[in-house]
Amino acid sequence: MNAMTLAAGSGIAALAAAAGAGLLRGHLQRSALCLFLGISGLLSASAGLVGLLTSTASLILPLGLPWLPMHFRIDGLAAFFLLVIGALLVPVAIYSQGYLKGYQGRMDALAVFLPLFVIGMQGVVLANDAFAFMLFWELMSISSYFLVTFEHENLENRKAGFIYLLMAHLAGLLILGAFAVLYASGGSFEFSAMRAADISSFWASVAFLLAAFGFGTKAGAVPMHGWLPDAHPVAPSNVSALMSGIMLKVAIFGFVRVTWDLIGSGDFQWWWGAVVLAAGASSAVFGVLFALQQHDLKRLLAYHSIENIGIILIGLGLSMLLAHFGHPMLAALGLIAGLYHTINHALFKGLLFMGAGAVLHAAGTRDMESMGGLVHRMPATALFFLIASISISALPPFNGFVSEWLTFQTALMSPQLGGALLTAIVPFSAAMLALAGALAAACFVKVFGIVFLGHARSEAAASAHEVDAWMKVGMAIPAFFCLLLGLLPVLFVPLLDVIPRNLLDVSLAAHVHEHGWLWLSPVDVSHASYSAPVALAGMLTIGGLAFWWLHPKGSTVRRGSIWSCGNPHLNARMQYTATSFSQPLRRIFGGILQPDEHAHIERPAHKLLSQKVRHAVHVADPVVNRLHRPLADAVLTLAHAVQKEHQRGIHAYLAWTFATVLVLLAVFT
Amino acid sequence: MSMSLVQQLVDGLAALMLLVSFALLAQHRLLSVLHWFAAQGVLLAVTATIVAYGTGNHELYISAVMTFLLKGLLLPWLLWHVIKRLHVHREVEPLVNLTLTMLIALGITLFSFHIIQPIEKISESLTSDSMAIATACVLLGMLMMITRRKAITQVIGFLAVENSLFFAAIGSTNGMPLVVEIGIAFDVLIAALIFGLFFFQIRTTFDSLEVDAMHAALQDREDEA
Known part of the structure; x- marks a missing residue:
């Protein structure tokens, strides 16, 4: 079966999900929604895989304007993003079957707009003319607005929804502007005409800037990220997973489609890459710094989305710079690194939001300060959350490490580019990336420590219970793929090779295997190579040896009461809190974070006898x-x-x- | 009478039009405003007669007579009647003081002469001076509408704008077709009648003919609702 048929099937399945959700009620509604969404995801993923392996397929549907039928096309890029959509949609659909139980009877709006949102994203990826692109783009934006404001009885949600809608429309307007410029040079709304058109360097820059700001707003790149930390937390968690995992990636897709494909990599100017690189580096560091200061679990994850979009943009920006200065091989590597991180982020951020949903479900709050000790009561969730945390912290052998390593390789192998500014900006961005990675690891030590370890900080957390099998399976799938993509990049990178072949006319596939199937060696063996299986084997060996040395055979683990400096009254409030854990970093980066700290000490009897101390800290964006x-x-x-x-x-x-x-x-x- | 003499006469009348427009703006008393408005109508009729004589276009005589009757006599009489019936305060009550209004009017006149320069090149029948003056008179009429507090003075300003447009029309096209002119004349008459009716209606609703008072009354009503 060819890729287009599969893709069409996935769209129809999503439509069926919407129709089923609209017509049915009760538990049938939920089951139909999740079943058809799952089928849609499976078909999307298989369309993506088939599309990556076979040649381009296209389809013209007589829908839309009378003189402009809708053009669809699956090339390497579209296929890859279909794969990203499918890869997360399937587990989210399974997860939703369990998660939406709590929404039974009041989920009509959610159940109808969720499939429409999915159709919007699939349509954007497949579109081969500007009209279809914008149509599906708006479908995606508007239906996600309804998902954000699903629980509209809270003022906070309505506010977040309004800002989201505003920013989405601003982004839509800018993107429309970019297409208008391309239309003027190509003379047609069809992408094929825009691709073929010669565009003057001035108008190419205008189109680039419009596209960069438009798609950047939707992707949540600094400084257009304002809507993101508000909108993601208030949506139901399965929706947050899709929004953060896929929707932001669709914006990345749009950016790559317009700049690389429609404007063309031959028209790149040197400052384009510098702009993207600067936005990426600032997003990465800014996102993680502010993520560290959050105590709302989903808001924290939302800030991490900004960080990861930054990492993707660093890869893309490097690629644009290198393509301009005539290093197509390295440019292809940067592009692959960015795209690899795209699917990685979709997987682990989707998993993190699902895990957050499970925790929320159990603890009944998003505030980390009232969680704790959940690892004993929710062991499966804790395991999956841990896997995602390691992945997002870019530690081997999981997938986050591979893509960040590829990005580093691109930056490190970059030769001297013209001008002092450019020579400085590449290593600087690599340094920023390293800083962001380290801070992200710190942040997830904090998240996992505060949420899952220690003692329960509230009644709800103490009486939490594990989630059902649906949700567990939903989380297990992305966790498995996080490991798989981390272990076998050697198989996955050649699959992506078709994208740089289309966009930059170079192929990396020949070099990837140069050192055998075990070692991933981008561009040249003599520079660098990485083997996840070997790294994993090494870690297991060292870890096993250490365990064996610490717990020699025969000795049992002894459990005793916690040593409390002689104070017999231990309670949960004596633990590290989310706020106190991040205090050193708040001090170090005080200039950027500018925390608003208040300490209030009550000393009713004597000025040396403080009775009550109240400390509040607020970090505003x-x-x-x-x-x-x-x-x-x-x-x-x-x-x-x-x-x-x-x-x-x-x-x-x-x-x-x-x-x-x-x-x-x-x-x- | 030679064409150039007609032209000079039209120019002279244009100067008088401008003078009358300034005079309209400069009046303190409502009745004198009305007198000057009547004078403007008579001036228009004279202009139409002269142009009719100069071009030999006999339809324009009819137009001149209509103008004289309508704008020179009927409309001023109607307005005078309204003022008398309504016992309107006799002062003009400007929003901007008269000296400043005159200064602004002066600036507007200069501006009109400036902007009309490009038209000079394409215009044949009319000298640029009278065209510029007609434009200035239109703008001065609008200025009168803006700077006066009473609804009646605003209506007079509106009618002065219409007069100036008529002047520009007969000057630059040697008279419009009679049908058009009759149509316009009746439009103006009807407009004046409707204005008159409105004044009575407004008076009974708001107890005042001052626009600000009407506005305040409306606001009060909104606040109550």
């Missing part, structure tokens, strides 16, 4: 406060001024008419 808020305030002030003018008397209206006439006369004569 500086980009939101310094950039988004003033912008929004300026727009509001302007709107209020106009509104006031509207309410004035007839004289004001006449005066405005008069002034307009005068200005028009002055301008047009």
